[in-house]
Amino acid sequence: MNKKITVLAGDGIGLEVTGITQNILEIIGERFGHSFEFSPALIGHSAIEATGEPCPQATIDACKASDAVLLGAVGMPMYDNNPNLKVRPEQGLLKIRKELGLFSNIRPIKLFDELLYTSSIKPEILQGSDIIFFRELTGGIYFGTPRERNEDGTEAIDTLRYSKMEVERIARQAFESAMTRRKKLCSVDKANVLESSRLWRETVQALSAEYPEVEVTHMFIDNAAMQLIRDPKQFDVIVTGNMFGDILTDEASQIAGSMGMLPSASVGSEIGLYEPIHGSAPDIAGKGIANPIASVLSGALLLDISFGLKDESDAIISAVDQFLKDGYRTLDIATEETPEDKRMNTEQTGKKLAELLASVT
Ligand code: NAI
Ligand code: MG
DSSP, X not given: OEEEEEEEEESTHXXXXXXXXXXXXXXXXXXXXXXXXXXXXXXXXXXXXXXXXXXXHHHHHHHHTSSEEEXXXXXXXXXXTOTTOOSOHHHHHHHHHHHTTXXXXXXXXXXXXXXXXXXXXXXXXXXXXXXXXXXXXXXXXXXXXXXXXXXXXXXXXXXXXXXXXXXXXXXXXXXXXXXXXXXXXXXXXXXXXXXXXXXXXXXXXXXXXXXXXSEEEEEEHHHHHHHHHHOGGGOSEEEEOHHHHHHHHHHHHHHHTOGGGOEEEEESSSSEEEEESSOOXXXXXXTTOOOOHHHHHHHHHIIIIITOOHHHHHHHHHHHXXXXXXXXXXXXXXXXXXXXXXXXXXHHHHXXXXXXXXXXX
């Protein structure tokens, strides 16, 4: 198979972890006889520095001409501390998602057995958790207009808008996924307060008529945030809007042990985009200690979802599993019991995973 992958490494630890994933995908290509052609393009702060824009036209064109996109993360503290900077790295991310029509962000929350005792959640609560999130990605409050400040800067407005069509298409994906799993779908909203949530709920409920085998529940976001750590096993598939999904999946990362373990796939058109759920992590950027597994697992999702290469994708997941079974830990998932010689930085993790890929079946 010959495929073109555009690599948008971005900023901070995005730059550090994405190279590892590209290397892993190259090894997979060699081992399974595929040719993956990687081309880098700019996004985020690095794109602003070079071109003045967070997502230049050249990046959009490169992504549209490729078969899949691998993304790191964007963001720099200089923007977080200065709201007056009008051109911002996150705009690049929102733009590329919109341009590629990626309305559905799929976030599987997989707990590797080895990390059962790493999480801050009790093992008996965690064991057996297996959730997949469908987060709406191109609508809601991150995109609605008006979004602006008043003249003297003392008032601000953002707009939470959803159309029936937008809700229906993401809900349909979630229902389809539920049909291949335990046939339970929980839709999360704030329908007791928000009109857009009432539309969301009605739309999901109406669509459920087409999926009589799927048991549908509706939950308010505040309750869902609590239920997710009280009893994560009650959930199978969760569908929710853009901001609620953003927040809930960071919380859900604690089920998997760390932000550094969670991959995501953004789909909706022919070209999928794959990225870890974490950001550019300025607190650890440049130190070479970021956990690259979230990015590497995003590479596995890319192979599976965009290219239909299930065996190749599974080989990567097995290598990660073996890495953990052998006792290796990046700093975010290390515990007091992790011996010095098993503590891995980003580069060491990449090397180990590459070695393991050669041996796992
Ligand atoms: P973050 O996800 O970058 O970091 C949150 C915490 O998790 C930090 O303590 C970080 O060190 C840790 N962490 C994250 N990924 C890790 C990994 N792979 N290995 C080890 N530890 C890891 O979120 P934060 O700090 O809220 O945002 C930082 C910047 O990233 C901001 O500029 C924000 O706008 C941007 N951001 C970008 C996203 C993207 O590109 N998709 C998503 C979220 C935030
Ligand atoms: Mg987030």
